Amino acid sequence: MIDSYEINSSTLAIIPITEQLSKIMEDESVITVCKSPTEIIDDSCKFFGSSYQGRFEGTKKLTGINYKAPIIIEETRNIIFFPTSSPRFHNCTWVSLSQIKTFEKMKNQSVITFKNGQLLKLDLSYGSLENQILRATRLESILKKRKEM
Numbered sequence: 001m002i003d004s005y006e007i008n009s010s011t012l013a014i015i016p017i018t019e020q021l022s023k024i025m026e027d028e029s030v031i032t033v034c035k036s037p038t039e040i041i042d043d044s045c046k047f048f049g050s051s052y053q054g055r056f057e058g059t060k061k062l063t064g065i066n067y068k069a070p071i072i073i074e075e076t077r078n079i080i081f082f083p084t085s086s087p088r089f090h091n092c093t094w095v096s097l098s099q100i101k102t103f104e105k106m107k108n109q110s111v112i113t114f115k116n117g118q119l120l121k122l123d124l125s126y127g128s129l130e131n132q133i134l135r136a137t138r139l140e141s142i143l144k145k146r147k148e149m
Contacts (some may be wrong), residue, residue: 001032007044007073007096009037012114014040014081014094027116037094038087041071055059062142063135070097070136075143082136084124093122097136103129 010027014037024031042052068083084093105126
């Protein structure tokens with residue numbers, strides 16, 4: 001168990017365990033951190049020179065999304081995470097867009113398969129997950145176009 005964590009290219013998802021404890025899924029490991037997922041997102045944004053609020057405002061300006069908004073953690077490596085519910089709720093999981101291989105419906109849940117083969121089951125409708133992925137993809141697309149200018 002560690003006290004702080006910076007999101008990086010091998011981070012797959014940040015899953016809440018309790019209000020102040022999170023499980024980080026990485027390519028090769030699982031790490032427990034003594035912080036909420038939103039605190040980890042904020043710390044990582046600050047590590048890369050912004051804050052969660054600043055990144056949220058940036059997403060809002062670029063896309064018009066202001067609810068369950070995807071967040072650019074680090075733009076040069078296209079690290080974009082999206083929430084599975086409102087980040088105000090302690091049960092909100094954050095998922096890395098670039099690490100998703102496929103996602104599918106399984107009964108009343110959704111299952112994400114990451115590029116490394118790991119699975120993440122979410123208590124979330126397929127439509128809601130698909131919408132969050134589409135919103136994050138739209139943000140990524142806008143970001144890529146800006147870089148090409």
